[in-house]
Amino acid sequence: MEETFHIDTVCHSGRPSDPRSAKETACYDLLDSLGIAYERVDHDAAMTMELCHAAEGVLHISICKNLFLCNRQKTKFYLLLMPGGKPFHTKDLSSQLGCARLSFGPPEDMERLLGVTPGSATVLALQNDTAGEVALVIDRAVLQAPRFGCHPCINTSSLAFSTQDLTEKLLPALGHVPILVDLPEDSDA
Numbered sequence: 355m356e357e358t359f360h361i362d363t364v365c366h367s368g369r370p371s372d373p374r375s376a377k378e379t380a381c382y383d384l385l386d387s388l389g390i391a392y393e394r395v396d397h398d399a400a401m402t403m404e405l406c407h408a409a410e411g412v413l414h415i416s417i418c419k420n421l422f423l424c425n426r427q428k429t430k431f432y433l434l435l436m437p438g439g440k441p442f443h444t445k446d447l448s449s450q451l452g453c454a455r456l457s458f459g460p461p462e463d464m465e466r467l468l469g470v471t472p473g474s475a476t477v478l479a480l481q482n483d484t485a486g487e488v489a490l491v492i493d494r495a496v497l498q499a500p501r502f503g504c505h506p507c508i509n510t511s512s513l514a515f516s517t518q519d520l521t522e523k524l525l526p527a528l529g530h531v532p533i534l535v536d537l538p539e540d541s542d543a
Contacts, residue, residue: 361397361408368392370511377469381478381506385515388523392515399473400509406438409512410503417503417512418496420475422468422488423447424459431459431467435477436493436537450535451491469507476504477520480528490530493537497521 368391369382385392395412406417421434421442430453436442444456461472468475469482480490496502502517525532 359398359400359408361412362395363412364395365412365414366394366396368394370394370396375508377482377507378511380481381476381513384478384481384527385513385524388519388527390515390519390523392513394506394511394513396511398510400505400512406512410438413501413503413512413514415501415503415514416499417505420477420504422459422464422472422475423456424463425453426455426457428460428463431463431488432456432491433468433475433477433480433488434491434493435496437495440493440495440537440539442537446537447491447535450537451533474505474507474509476507477524477528478504479507480530483530486529488530490525490528490532492532492534494534495537497534 393413395409397409400406400409410417417438418435419438423432423434424430434447448456464475465471467483467488468479470479480488497517499517501514502520503512503514505511506513
């Protein structure tokens with residue numbers, strides 16, 4: 355029997371009134387301190403982009419795919435933000451970053467560096483990377499949308515705010531200058 359994905363169909367403005375985890379609350383604290391207005395929807399754990407589609411419908415945005423990657427030696431780590439519907443092929447990104455080989459970063463490194471677990475990677479987790487060990491990589495297509503969607507360091511809520519606030523307020527506050535890339539819609543492109 356297939357499990358049902360539950361989502362609150364109401365789009366809420368701002369932080370929740372009920373208690374949340376420290377890492378989720380830290381995201382709301384950061385956004386509020388920067389004067390970033392955001393909308394939120396709560397839902398069951400969204401472990402895949404397919405499950406994020408329900409949140410996209412409530413928030414009227416496209417939630418981007420957030421991938422935690424590393425080089426073969428596990429000495430360089432990257433957080434890639436790309437459109438959720440775009441296929442990811444490591445060779446396309448490796449060539450643009452000048453890395454011989456990229457792979458998905460180990461969950462223990464994701465938790466150590468970003469303070470999140472698989473399925474909850476987000477640009478907001480960069481507030482936990484105070485040593486600057488994770489390079490932020492953004493597919494330019496993400497920045498072309500007027501609004502940006504992500505999780506607040508936990509995949510049981512989704513947020514939406516302006517892409518302008520992402521680039522002009524959030525990223526400068528996080529101290530991570532993004533590496534911009536152009537990933538193809540199809541690896542044969």
